[in-house]
Amino acid sequence: MDDQEVKLLGVWGSCPSKRVEIALKLKGISYEFVAQDLSNKSPELLEYNPVHKQVPVLLHNGKPICESLVILEYIDETWKSGPSILPEDPHARAVARFWARFIDEKCFPAILRIKRSQGEEEMEKAIEEATELLKTLESELEGKKFFGGDEIGLVDIAGNFVALWLGVMLELVGITLLTEEKFPRLCQWVDDYLNCSIIKETLPAREDLLDRFRAISRWLAKNNR
Amino acid sequence: MDDQEVKLLGVWGSCPSKRVEIALKLKGISYEFVAQDLSNKSPELLEYNPVHKQVPVLLHNGKPICESLVILEYIDETWKSGPSILPEDPHARAVARFWARFIDEKCFPAILRIKRSQGEEEMEKAIEEATELLKTLESELEGKKFFGGDEIGLVDIAGNFVALWLGVMLELVGITLLTEEKFPRLCQWVDDYLNCSIIKETLPAREDLLDRFRAISRWLAKNNR
Numbered sequence: 549m550d551d552q553e554v555k556l557l558g559v560w561g562s563c564p565s566k567r568v569e570i571a572l573k574l575k576g577i578s579y580e581f582v583a584q585d586l587s588n589k590s591p592e593l594l595e596y597n598p599v600h601k602q603v604p605v606l607l608h609n610g611k612p613i614c615e616s617l618v619i620l621e622y623i624d625e626t627w628k629s630g631p632s633i634l635p636e637d638p639h640a641r642a643v644a645r646f647w648a649r650f651i652d653e654k655c656f657p658a659i660l661r662i663k664r665s666q667g668e669e670e671m672e673k674a675i676e677e678a679t680e681l682l683k684t685l686e687s688e689l690e691g692k693k694f695f696g697g698d699e700i701g702l703v704d705i706a707g708n709f710v711a712l713w714l715g716v717m718l719e720l721v722g723i724t725l726l727t728e729e730k731f732p733r734l735c736q737w738v739d740d741y742l743n744c745s746i747i748k749e750t751l752p753a754r755e756d757l758l759d760r761f762r763a764i765s766r767w768l769a770k771n772n773r
Numbered sequence: 774m775d776d777q778e779v780k781l782l783g784v785w786g787s788c789p790s791k792r793v794e795i796a797l798k799l800k801g802i803s804y805e806f807v808a809q810d811l812s813n814k815s816p817e818l819l820e821y822n823p824v825h826k827q828v829p830v831l832l833h834n835g836k837p838i839c840e841s842l843v844i845l846e847y848i849d850e851t852w853k854s855g856p857s858i859l860p861e862d863p864h865a866r867a868v869a870r871f872w873a874r875f876i877d878e879k880c881f882p883a884i885l886r887i888k889r890s891q892g893e894e895e896m897e898k899a900i901e902e903a904t905e906l907l908k909t910l911e912s913e914l915e916g917k918k919f920f921g922g923d924e925i926g927l928v929d930i931a932g933n934f935v936a937l938w939l940g941v942m943l944e945l946v947g948i949t950l951l952t953e954e955k956f957p958r959l960c961q962w963v964d965d966y967l968n969c970s971i972i973k974e975t976l977p978a979r980e981d982l983l984d985r986f987r988a989i990s991r992w993l994a995k996n997n998r
Contacts, residue, residue, distance in 0.1 A: 625863040
């Protein structure tokens, strides 16, 4: 598969963009990263993702693919070289899809609810809900190094959010949720995951991401959003 | 693939349950339907879907698979006989996954917002949003009989919701959204889809579903929910 044009419309600090970069690197695919400014969306982004107008968008020989989990499956089906992102067995594939969706549809909104909660009571309730969800993820790691088993796979890559963004988002409101005491397996997983060479070279440094999120928060507050 | 045990934990009037039944019938798989009472969840449902405690759950030789879109992919990957639910080409597969998610993540919540809106202004805004989303779906049908092309596929089966449940839910609040005038392609698609023999024999009759939804609404109102 030579002479392929692979472009990624993405944002440096975006968790879904980074999922796609990790998958491309795992497969050894060269790509051009085209940084997007979401406060002033490019004609390219609006053309290739007219429905959601969001990153990431993968352009493969000019054809767009949108939504990070959909893109991860596309990459796995298109480039058979390199490690598999999804397992072979249909049941194991279904289980991986289930947990990747769980992270996006349950864990992410729960963390947002903590960050946006008004008042102590609302925040406590939101923390309780998020804790329950993370306990469910914690159980899923029983007896495994990665969600994918011995090697990282779809759920680990989707789990970017838990490994890095979750902690950064909560630090902005002065909360730590993932402690060794409450979530020993998840904490070990974060450690193992962030130390994989491809992950380390792809994800932003925690402090840099925190600075960026603080700047965005200040901008949102100043502009009453 | 003989001697297989295929059970579906489902609910008669549930759109996601019906998606799975359609997929099984398309593939010619015999299955046992185990009706669930969601107001009094069975030990079987709680055992096999402990995370969401929802239908549908497919049990294949005792192994559970949850979430309707995940189950549809599992069925397509497990039983290669019969028509394909997803196309072969990776890009076409990504496009199908994109639109199936669009129906679940955008269209369904938009219709719920109309149903739950308080006051005229809120309802008008909700109707406007839902209309925009349906226009997007309408465009996707340009030049095609089904979302899947000449035959029904993943998006059509996910589109159950648009073909039947959407109209029933809105009739409860006295609204018609899908008119020939505004959505000629979607209306034609609804007609073609509901007239496919497998769909006709699987989906509930409109009036029966409406009666069931009216009974649920009365129960919810009586119990202040």
